[in-house]
Amino acid sequence: MAAASLMTPPLPNPPAMVTPHPAPMTSNPQRERDVRSTPTSSLRALFLRAVDPSRPASWSAAVADLLSSGDAIAALATFAAAVRANPAALLPALPPALRAAAAATSLAAGRQLHLLALRSGLFPSDPYSASALLHMYHHCSHPVDARRAFDEIPDPNPVIITAMASGYMRNNLFHHSLGLFRDMIASDSASVIDEAAALVAFSASARVTDRGVTASLHALIVKIGLERNAGVVNTMLDSYAKGGSRDLGAARKVFDTMERDVVSWNSMIALYAQNGLSAEALGLYSKMMNVGGGIKCNAVALSAVLLACAHAGAIQMGKRIHNQVVRMGLEENVYVGTSVVDMYSKCGRVEMACKAFQKIKEKNILSWSAMITGYGMHGHGQEALEVFADMKRSGLRPNYITFISVLAACSHAGLLNEGRHWYSAMKREFGIEPGVEHYGCMVDLLGRAGCLDEAYGLIKDMKVKPDAAIWGALLSACRIHKNVELAEISVKRLFELDTTNSGYYVLLSNIYAEAGMWKDVERIRLLVKTRGIEKPPGYSKVELKGYTHLFYVGDKSHPQHKEIYSYLEKLLERMQEAGYVPNTGSVLHDLDEEEKESALRIHSEKLAVAFALMNSVPGSVIHIIKNLRVCSDCHTAMKFITKITEREIIIRDLQRFHHFKDGLCSCGDYW
DNA sequence: ATAGGGTTAG
Numbered sequence: 188m189a190a191a192s193l194m195t196p197p198l199p200n201p202p203a204m205v206t207p208h209p210a211p212m213t214s215n216p217q218r219e220r221d222v223r224s225t226p227t228s229s230l231r232a233l234f235l236r237a238v239d240p241s242r243p244a245s246w247s248a249a250v251a252d253l254l255s256s257g258d259a260i261a262a263l264a265t266f267a268a269a270v271r272a273n274p275a276a277l278l279p280a281l282p283p284a285l286r287a288a289a290a291a292t293s294l295a296a297g298r299q300l301h302l303l304a305l306r307s308g309l310f311p312s313d314p315y316s317a318s319a320l321l322h323m324y325h326h327c328s329h330p331v332d333a334r335r336a337f338d339e340i341p342d343p344n345p346v347i348i349t350a351m352a353s354g355y356m357r358n359n360l361f362h363h364s365l366g367l368f369r370d371m372i373a374s375d376s377a378s379v380i381d382e383a384a385a386l387v388a389f390s391a392s393a394r395v396t397d398r399g400v401t402a403s404l405h406a407l408i409v410k411i412g413l414e415r416n417a418g419v420v421n422t423m424l425d426s427y428a429k430g431g432s433r434d435l436g437a438a439r440k441v442f443d444t445m446e447r448d449v450v451s452w453n454s455m456i457a458l459y460a461q462n463g464l465s466a467e468a469l470g471l472y473s474k475m476m477n478v479g480g481g482i483k484c485n486a487v488a489l490s491a492v493l494l495a496c497a498h499a500g501a502i503q504m505g506k507r508i509h510n511q512v513v514r515m516g517l518e519e520n521v522y523v524g525t526s527v528v529d530m531y532s533k534c535g536r537v538e539m540a541c542k543a544f545q546k547i548k549e550k551n552i553l554s555w556s557a558m559i560t561g562y563g564m565h566g567h568g569q570e571a572l573e574v575f576a577d578m579k580r581s582g583l584r585p586n587y588i589t590f591i592s593v594l595a596a597c598s599h600a601g602l603l604n605e606g607r608h609w610y611s612a613m614k615r616e617f618g619i620e621p622g623v624e625h626y627g628c629m630v631d632l633l634g635r636a637g638c639l640d641e642a643y644g645l646i647k648d649m650k651v652k653p654d655a656a657i658w659g660a661l662l663s664a665c666r667i668h669k670n671v672e673l674a675e676i677s678v679k680r681l682f683e684l685d686t687t688n689s690g691y692y693v694l695l696s697n698i699y700a701e702a703g704m705w706k707d708v709e710r711i712r713l714l715v716k717t718r719g720i721e722k723p724p725g726y727s728k729v730e731l732k733g734y735t736h737l738f739y740v741g742d743k744s745h746p747q748h749k750e751i752y753s754y755l756e757k758l759l760e761r762m763q764e765a766g767y768v769p770n771t772g773s774v775l776h777d778l779d780e781e782e783k784e785s786a787l788r789i790h791s792e793k794l795a796v797a798f799a800l801m802n803s804v805p806g807s808v809i810h811i812i813k814n815l816r817v818c819s820d821c822h823t824a825m826k827f828i829t830k831i832t833e834r835e836i837i838i839r840d841l842q843r844f845h846h847f848k849d850g851l852c853s854c855g856d857y858w
Numbered sequence: 859a860t861a862g863g864g865t866t867a868g
Contacts (some may be wrong), residue, residue, distance in 0.1 A: 250861075251859095278860070280859090283861095313860085316861085319860080322862070328863055344861095349862040350861070351862090352862085381862095383861080383863045385863095386862085387862080390863090390864055421864070450864080462866085487865065491865090522867060525867045554867080559868095592868065631862080
């Protein structure tokens with residue numbers, strides 16, 4: 188109908204909102220000839236040769252084909268040619284044209300198409316154009332415009348609602364997305380839910396903290412018989428484990444009763460891995476490989492299981508998985524490759540991480556970040572900064588995450604000036620506002636370097652609320668530099684944030700003790716006692732021949748404990764001959780010196796090291812995981828052990844890495 | 859003739 192009149196006069200610009208952009212559909216005969224003859228896209232020429240201008244379907248097919256071949260601009264140009272050549276082509280070609288505008292994130296083109304849809308009467312009555320239009324606005328990050336258009340659609344069908352809901356998800360408006368399904372959940376009527384809608388609804392419920400949403404949706408899909416649809420149930424599985432329920436058990440229950448496909452296995456493994464249940468993740472992985480019912484492992488499974496290895500420090504399993512990666516030819520894959528890098532770094536093998544990093548074909552921002560973090564964790568600050576420089580040279584723009592890696596590397600290596608430089612460059616040059624993570628690194632870096640006032644000033648200037656890690660960093664800096672006043676302030680704040688961790692009080696009482704403030708030491712000890720706050724028991728883990736051995740302080744439950752203790756005795760003698768003096772400063776102050784020394788020598792990391800030295804292959808790296816920070820005496824002890832035995836020892840606590848080979852360790856004095 | 863769709867990486 189009205190489409191014919193649109194052909195001749197150039198489209199008036201939509202009011203105000205249009206941004207300058209190579210508008211693809213100006214009706215200029217010259218341009219039209221260009222579209223059909225220029226060799227800018229040989230593909231385009233190919234498609235256009237096949238177009239029968241008299242058949243509308245022929246045009247829309249050409250637009251859609253160009254789009255799916257990846258040339259959105261050519262698709263838009265062809266759409267413009269279509270409308271001029273045959274006005275009847277508008278109806279079928281408009282939706283793919285809108286998708287092309289979305290793919291090119293060209294809001295200007297999208298708005299012109301919107302106008303065209305309005306003038307031709309296709310909007311809001313044609314549901315095909317309507318859903319594509321919403322899709323376009325969301326893709327161009329204009330959810331408000333999408334909403335405006337959505338509100339004009341009289342009776343939106345499931346496809347339109349799904350387009351709207353998934354668009355909200357894309358723009359991180361999770362509650363808005365869920366809101367579109369809410370009435371339906373409330374009335375228990377599944378009128379609008381089909382497979383695609385259910386997928387979006389569950390993925391929305393995985394991102395909000397509202398309780399019970401997943402279960403209600405679950406009831407709904409059972410009612411309409413979607414509970415045997417693997418895709419839908421997989422998303423449901425995910426939302427049980429995340430979202431408001433956060434219940435891995437519930438997810439596992441779904442997993443056990445459903446008809447599982449690869450994605451189900453991968454999701455469950457990934458969920459375990461992400462929640463730190465490494466043993467469960469690894470167990471489920473081997474179950475999949477053995478009794479998975481013909482399920483083959485793929486890139487996603489390997490990524491997930493590598494994360495579990497990284498978390499558990501399971502280097503041997505990690506190597507096996509890496510071999511599998513190589514066998515499957517997935518070394519060049521960004522996802523898998525980045526996971527391998529992360530696994531090797533967290534398991535203490537930076538050189539292996541670096542080799543794996545070089546194998547990745549198209550490194551993305553997270554691959555680079557993983558490598559920077561890897562060097563940083565090991566105290567190799569200069570290497571980390573070199574990788575960062577390489578990343579910038581490769582043309583990638585550092586983001587929020589990149590700067591966490593960079594600043595963490597500076598803080599761990601004690602690169603004060605570099606840290607200061609990149610912290611300010613981050614804001615000034617890259618326009619990134621620092622978040623808690625960046626502040627955490629800076630407070631740690633400044634604090635260790637003794638710039639306590641600067642660190643405190645930084646906290647006071649923060650635009651976001653400081654978390655326990657930040658005050659904790661300041662507190663341990665106070666221990667190093669003996670600042671009672673700031674320590675008290677930090678503990679006060681920590682107490683408001685985390686009342687259950689007595690570690691902070693132990694640290695404060697040690698600070699008092701070192702300042703000779705015995706009354707305060709007593710006061711804190713009483714406080715800890717009366718409040719019933721307990722320090723979680725410290726333990727150290729060591730992996731040997733695929734088995735993990737766990738040690739607590741003074742542990743005598745290990746079958747080899749007698750040998751371990753006598754080996755440790757001999758080791759300590761040799762260490763003392765080499766100049767090791769037990770650092771009793773980190774032990775509670777009401778013990779006498781002798782008691783302090785015997786308390787120190789049975790620390791879990793020492794037991795673990797002795798056990799590993801007795802049993803491992805000469806020359807291999809000893810890798811220990813500790814659930815808490817390492818005390819200053821164990822820190823020193825490891826250096827001496829390295830010196831006498833020439834063995835590389837790596838201790839990783841839950842967050843951090845301490846690398847003793849070259850005596851480099853920037854860990855503070857903890858407890 | 860044309861529309862909407864998650865699980866992996868710091």
